[in-house]
Amino acid sequence: MHKSMGKAFCWAFQHIEKFFIIVSYGSMTAIIFIEVIRRFVFNEQSAWSTTIPIYLFLWLAWMGASLNVQKRTHLRFTEMRQRMSYGAQFGCLILDSVLWFVMGAVVIYFSIEQVYISYDNFSIVQGTDDVMQWWFYLATPCAWALLLVRVVQNQVSDYQDFKAGRPLAVHAATFGD
Amino acid sequence: MDGLIISLISLGVSGLFILGVPIFLVISFWVIGVSLVIDFTLANIGVTLYEGLNFYGLLALPLFILTGDLINAAGIAKRLSDFAYACLGFMRGGLGMAALGACGMFAAISGSNSATTATIGSIMHPEMKKGNYDEEFAAATVAAGGCVGIIIPPSIIFIVYGFMMNLPIGELFLAGMIPGTLMVVAMMATCWFLSRRNGWGHLIKFSPKRIIKTGSKAWLGFLAMGIVLFGLSTGAFSPTEAAGVTTGFCLLAGLLITRKFGLKDLPTIMMRSGQITGMLAPLIAVSVVMQQVLSLLGAKAFLTGVITSLGGFYPILFACMAIVFMAGTVLESLPVTVILAPILAPIAASIGVDPIQFAVIFLVGASIGFITPPYGLNLYVASGMTGIPYLRIVKHVVPYLIALVLTWFAIALIPGISLWILS
Numbered sequence: 001m002h003k004s005m006g007k008a009f010c011w012a013f014q015h016i017e018k019f020f021i022i023v024s025y026g027s028m029t030a031i032i033f034i035e036v037i038r039r040f041v042f043n044e045q046s047a048w049s050t051t052i053p054i055y056l057f058l059w060l061a062w063m064g065a066s067l068n069v070q071k072r073t074h075l076r077f078t079e080m081r082q083r084m085s086y087g088a089q090f091g092c093l094i095l096d097s098v099l100w101f102v103m104g105a106v107v108i109y110f111s112i113e114q115v116y117i118s119y120d121n122f123s124i125v126q127g128t129d130d131v132m133q134w135w136f137y138l139a140t141p142c143a144w145a146l147l148l149v150r151v152v153q154n155q156v157s158d159y160q161d162f163k164a165g166r167p168l169a170v171h172a173a174t175f176g177d
Numbered sequence: 178m179d180g181l182i183i184s185l186i187s188l189g190v191s192g193l194f195i196l197g198v199p200i201f202l203v204i205s206f207w208v209i210g211v212s213l214v215i216d217f218t219l220a221n222i223g224v225t226l227y228e229g230l231n232f233y234g235l236l237a238l239p240l241f242i243l244t245g246d247l248i249n250a251a252g253i254a255k256r257l258s259d260f261a262y263a264c265l266g267f268m269r270g271g272l273g274m275a276a277l278g279a280c281g282m283f284a285a286i287s288g289s290n291s292a293t294t295a296t297i298g299s300i301m302h303p304e305m306k307k308g309n310y311d312e313e314f315a316a317a318t319v320a321a322g323g324c325v326g327i328i329i330p331p332s333i334i335f336i337v338y339g340f341m342m343n344l345p346i347g348e349l350f351l352a353g354m355i356p357g358t359l360m361v362v363a364m365m366a367t368c369w370f371l372s373r374r375n376g377w378g379h380l381i382k383f384s385p386k387r388i389i390k391t392g393s394k395a396w397l398g399f400l401a402m403g404i405v406l407f408g409l410s411t412g413a414f415s416p417t418e419a420a421g422v423t424t425g426f427c428l429l430a431g432l433l434i435t436r437k438f439g440l441k442d443l444p445t446i447m448m449r450s451g452q453i454t455g456m457l458a459p460l461i462a463v464s465v466v467m468q469q470v471l472s473l474l475g476a477k478a479f480l481t482g483v484i485t486s487l488g489g490f491y492p493i494l495f496a497c498m499a500i501v502f503m504a505g506t507v508l509e510s511l512p513v514t515v516i517l518a519p520i521l522a523p524i525a526a527s528i529g530v531d532p533i534q535f536a537v538i539f540l541v542g543a544s545i546g547f548i549t550p551p552y553g554l555n556l557y558v559a560s561g562m563t564g565i566p567y568l569r570i571v572k573h574v575v576p577y578l579i580a581l582v583l584t585w586f587a588i589a590l591i592p593g594i595s596l597w598i599l600s
Contacts, residue, residue, distance in 0.1 A: 029424050058227065081197030106219055165220070
């Protein structure tokens with residue numbers, strides 16, 4: 001029982017970005033599409049239909065960034081790295097991880113500040129009565145925390161590959177891999 | 178002293194780029210380093226990572242990316258490719274030209290360069306290989322064809338440019354139509370010339386019946402193009418709404434008409450689009466911060482001084498184009514636009530270049546950057562898709578690059594190419 005629950009949790013954790021991306025992408029697209037049709041057919045449109053999608057975009061963008069770290073698909077110039085020695089390639093992968101951590105620390109620290117300001121001011125999404133802005137602003141620190149977890153996971157996997165002498169992940173990955 | 182440290186930081190991040198560090202991090206570390214040197218608060222990063230994406234027009238970016246994936250999944254892209262081949266297959270190099278034509282048509286529904294290369298490439302590259310074309314040339318053809326993805330409307334990069342420079346996105350879209358078509362024609366002529374010289378490709382008989390048959394099968398693609406064009410030219414809906422409507426249309430077409438995918442396939446399609454969005458949107462946000470830091474450094478005044486000192490209309494215009502071209506060789510088009518457009522557009526305006534025309538000049542230059550080494554995104558996409566080494570594709574893309582640069586100069590020197598449609 002505990003084992004299967006643990007497995008389910010691990011599976012869910014590995015796919016958490018996908019859940020957020022599908023929910024935010026789907027809702028954003030549906031709101032825009034349905035509201036345009038409503039405007040054409042019924043001559044009416046909700047005031048929040050131009051604001052909520054912008055905030056959903058925040059979740060989509062930053063969870064997408066985390067997914068790209070997990071899949072190692074962020075844009076990069078890979079020609080030099082591919083020609084390096086095995087040890088240097090591993091060094092470059094460590095460098096990537098360190099840089100992600102430094103940037104992550106800066107982003108999480110300062111974006112939490114923004115979330116707090118929004119929370120403290122009871123900022124409400126324009127066009128709504130009770131939808132709080134901080135629910136959406138939370139996207140940046142949450143996604144970046146997850147992104148750093150992916151960095152650690154990748155680094156562990158790189159270390160195992162390095163120890164076993166397997167090829168390292170230094171090639172440019174294509175989208176949808 | 179600050180200048181020296183900033184130069185060293187710039188040199189250091191260039192080193193990171195060469196070492197293969199993600200471009201997002203390269204730009205971020207330049208921003209962090211320079212902010213610390215000039216005593217500019219890092220809290221700005223926290224704010225701008227929200228504010229940089231807080232624009233309704235920018236939502237067209239994820240929507241047009243999703244549209245591209247839906248067109249592909251619904252089989253509409255394949256039907257458009259078949260139609261293009263039926264029209265052009267009777268000429269030497271017809272299949273290659275059809276791939277370029279299909280890129281143009283795909284670009285008229287989607288708005289992304291790499292999506293155009295990936296989608297049309299996955300359909301046409303195997304066909305070209307079977308059709309007796311050099312496979313490296315075939316990969317270079319789809320990589321080059323993808324360049325029009327961001328010029329023929331709808332276009333993601335036009336949206337970002339309009340957002341940055343406060344220009345009407347609908348007008349920008351319309352202004353990109355003829356230049357985008359001209360780029361396709363120039364590349365087709367190159368493909369025809371090379372195929373004829375090398376004897377590549379098989380010829381098919383010109384058959385109006387086949388054209389009508391494949392054209393009627395591709396009606397969903399034409400309707401999707403019609404929706405975008407109608408909405409934008411009549412002002413019936415904004416670019417974002419046009420993107421939303423086209424996405425909805427392609428979704429319904431795939432689910433109910435072509436039935437190439439079901440509801441259970443939607444998460445996979447959305448994940449693919451989400452991945453591309455998650456790669457481009459953070460780049461936009463961090464490029465906005467870089468642009469702010471550059472402003473504080475007085476980069477705009479410096480660059481304006483250097484360029485305007487050249488004197489005269491043509492030297493200044495060509496200097497602006499050279500800067501865009503050089504930036505495109507090492508950066509993705511989004512950072513190029515976010516960072517350079519606010520600096521170069523006022524310079525161009527000061528010598529009397531129409532802002533809409535300059536937007537087209539700028540973005541055609543940025544789109545050529547997709548196939549310029551060392552960093553050419555479409556070349557990577559084509560390499561990843563076909564398994565052909567990057568540098569071998571680079572060798573074959575040079576003739577297309579020359580054709581595109583010549584077209585670019587024509588667009589820059591003849592304002593009517595961009596502006597006629599608006600008048």
